[in-house]
Every structure is written in C-alpha cells, then in structure tokens.
Amino acid sequence: xxxxxxxxxxxxxxxxxxxxxxxxxxxxxxxxxxxxxxxxxxxxxxxxxxxxxxxxxxxxxxxxxxxxxxxxxxxxxxxxxxxxxxxxxxxxxxxxxxxxxxxxxxxxxxxxxxxxxxxxxxxxxxxxxxxxxxxxxxxxxxxxxxxxxxxxxxxxxxxxxxxxxxxxxxxxxxxxxxxxxxxxxxxxxxxxxxxxxxxxxxxxxxxxxxxxxxxxxxxxxxxxxxxxxxxxxxxxxxxxxxxxxxxxxxxxxxxxxxxxxxxxxxxxxxxxxxxxxxxxxxxxxxxxx
Ligand SMILES: Nc1nc2c(ncn2[C@@H]2O[C@H](COP(=O)(O)OP(=O)(O)OP(=O)(O)O)[C@@H](O)[C@H]2O)c(=O)[nH]1
Ligand SMILES: [Mg+2]
Numbered sequence: 001x002x003x004x005x006x007x008x009x010x011x012x013x014x015x016x017x018x019x020x021x022x023x024x025x026x027x028x029x030x031x032x033x034x035x036x037x038x039x040x041x042x043x044x045x046x047x048x049x050x051x052x053x054x055x056x057x058x059x060x061x062x063x064x065x066x067x068x069x070x071x072x073x074x075x076x077x078x079x080x081x082x083x084x085x086x087x088x089x090x091x092x093x094x095x096x097x098x099x100x101x102x103x104x105x106x107x108x109x110x111x112x113x114x115x116x117x118x119x120x121x122x123x124x125x126x127x128x129x130x131x132x133x134x135x136x137x138x139x140x141x142x143x144x145x146x147x148x149x150x151x152x153x154x155x156x157x158x159x160x161x162x163x164x165x166x167x168x169x170x171x172x173x174x175x176x177x178x179x180x181x182x183x184x185x186x187x188x189x190x191x192x193x194x195x196x197x198x199x200x201x202x203x204x205x206x207x208x209x210x211x212x213x214x215x216x217x218x219x220x221x222x223x224x225x226x227x228x229x230x231x232x233x234x235x236x237x238x239x240x241x242x243x244x245x246x247x248x249x250x251x252x253x254x255x256x257x258x259x260x261x262x263x264x265x266x267x268x269x270x271x272x273x274x275x276x277x278x279x280x281x282x283x284x285x286x287x288x289x
Pocket of ligand 1: 095096097098099100101102103104125131177178179180240241242243266267268269273
C-alpha cells in the first residue's frame with residue numbers, strides 16, 4: 001500500500017552528521033513522492049533546525065517527519081458514520097472517469113450489508129448500458145438492491161430511487177454517477193441537478209458527497225478537487241488503487257489544502273478491498289516505520 005519512502009530515507013542517514021547535501025537528498029525524495037514543494041520546505045526546515053550538524057539516525061528523521069505530517073493531516077480526519085436518524089442515509093459518489101466510483105460503491109454496499117444494514121444502490125450512470133451491468137454485478141455480490149431504469153435521465157432516476165429506498169425503509173442508499181471532467185459544463189450541471197432533485201425530498205440529502213480519487217493521480221488529484229468543489233460541496237474523499245500507488249504524498253497536501261477527511265482507501269479489485277483511512281498507519285507505511 002502506498003509509496004514507500006522509508007528505505008530511501010534510511011540510505012541517506014547512516015549515522016553521519018546532518019549536512020546540506022543530506023537535506024537536499026531528503027528534499028528530492030519527498031518531492032518525488034508528490035509531497036508538495038511547500039510542505040517539503042517546511043519539513044526540511046524543521047529537521048534542519050533540530051538536527052543540523054548533529055549525528056542523526058534514520059529513525060530519528062522519520063519520527064520527526066511523522067510527527068510533522070501527523071500535525072498536518074490528523075486534525076481533519078473523521079470517522080465515516082452512518083447517522084441512523086437519516087433513513088435512508090444517502091451517499092453520492094462523484095469523480096472523473098475511471099477513478100473507481102462504481103467499484104467502491106460495490107465495496108461499500110457489501111461492507112454495510114455485512115453489518116446487517118439494508119442497502120439500495122441507484123445506477124445514475126445511465127450513459128452506458130455497460131455501466132449499469134457492471135454495477136449490477138457488484139450489487140448482486142454485495143447482496144444489496146439495485147435501482148435502475150434503461151434510458152432514464154439521471155436526476156429523475158435519483159428522485160424515484162431515493163423515494164423507493166425511503167419507502168422500503170432502507171438504511172443506506174448509494175448513488176453511482178457517470179465519470180466526468182469538471183470542465184464539462186453540461187455534465188456538471190447534470191450532477192448539480194441530481195443533488196438538487198434529491199434535496200427536494202430531504203434537504204439533508206445527499207448526506208455525504210464523496211469525491212473518488214485515483215491514488216496514482218498525484219498532484220492532478222488536487223486539481224480535480226479544485227474544479228469539482230467550485231460547483232459542488234464535497235464532504236470528503238475516497239482514495240482508490242492505493243496498493244500500487246507511488247505518488248501518495250499528494251494526500252498530505254490534499255488534506256491540508258481542503259481540510260476534508262479521507263473516509264476510505266481501497267487497495268484491490270476484490271469486494272473486501274476497502275479500509276478506513278488511518279493517518280498513523282498511512283504514515284508508518286509511507287515512512288516504513
Ligand atoms: N487495483 C485496483 N483497481 C481498482 C481499484 N478500484 C477500482 N479499480 C479498477 O479501476 C477501474 C475503474 O473502476 P470503476 O469503478 O469502473 O471506475 P468508475 O469511476 O466507476 O469509472 P467510470 O464510471 O467510467 O467513470 C476498474 O478496472 C476497477 O477494477 C482498487 O482499489 N485497486
Ligand atoms: Mg462507474
């Protein structure tokens with residue numbers, strides 16, 4: 001899972017006195033992992049202040065990095081809680097094409113049916129028949145209920161689907177949407193309409209609007225958030241495909257800049273491959289501590 005910087009860092013700090021060239025090497029490693037330039041500079045300065053000219057072990061450096069990075073990301077982390085006063089608790093997944101929305105909906109549906117919750121999934125990606133079929137397979141595996149309609153318009157289907165889930169007293173309703181680029185105005189308008197339409201039934205809906213980001217996206221993921229959040233209020237993120245990701249440093253600047261939590265990460269193509277995001281575990285993995 002995620003980039004591993006630990007071995008690279010260890011190779012620089014072999015019980016020598018900390019000098020400028022070691023700091024330069026460290027800086028390069030951090031930037032290569034897509035930790036932003038700003039944050040990298042701050043980290044280097046902190047380490048320089050505390051340790052310049054002193055004997056340093058790799059573990060001491062890693063501990064300082066961890067402490068500083070935890071200070072950045074922990075304040076915004078929050079657990080993903082299903083409020084049972086909201087019935088159904090509604091979750092909409094948005095993001096660019098292929099980021100992992102449909103797959104992640106399957107995983108979440110499965111997680112919650114395993115917790116004995118009743119879950120409906122609305123197939124609002126009505127552009128491609130294949131999209132509904134893909135979702136239907138996941139929903140079946142998850143033992144959830146699919147709400148779909150051929151050639152439906154997405155907001156109409158969302159409205160009917162939400163009402164259906166409500167009538168069936170479901171605990172959770174998940175809404176899948178088609179992938180889109182945030183600069184596509186008509187597709188963005190459609191997304192806004194889906195949200196506005198279900199708000200007519202319940203002003204709190206959707207209870208969570210989640211931007212799904214590919215873990216390999218690097219700094220480009222920050223641009224996606226920048227654009228999507230201009231039109232839509234985003235509550236938090238799910239980061240997918242983290243098992244092979246080599247640019248996961250972007251997560252740190254993403255959280256710092258937008259002050260939103262990462263609700264889950266996914267790390268594989270099986271239905272169980274979804275986990276809560278833990279800053280501590282993330283940083284231990286990143287730094288190989
Ligand atoms: N390795 C890996 N692959 C994943 C993960 N999540 C999703 N994928 C794969 O990524 C590809 C795209 O996933 P989808 O769920 O279809 O993405 P989407 O956002 O719904 O795509 P569109 O509907 O086209 O916008 C599929 O091949 C998935 O199997 C993950 O955590 N790890
Ligand atoms: Mg999809």
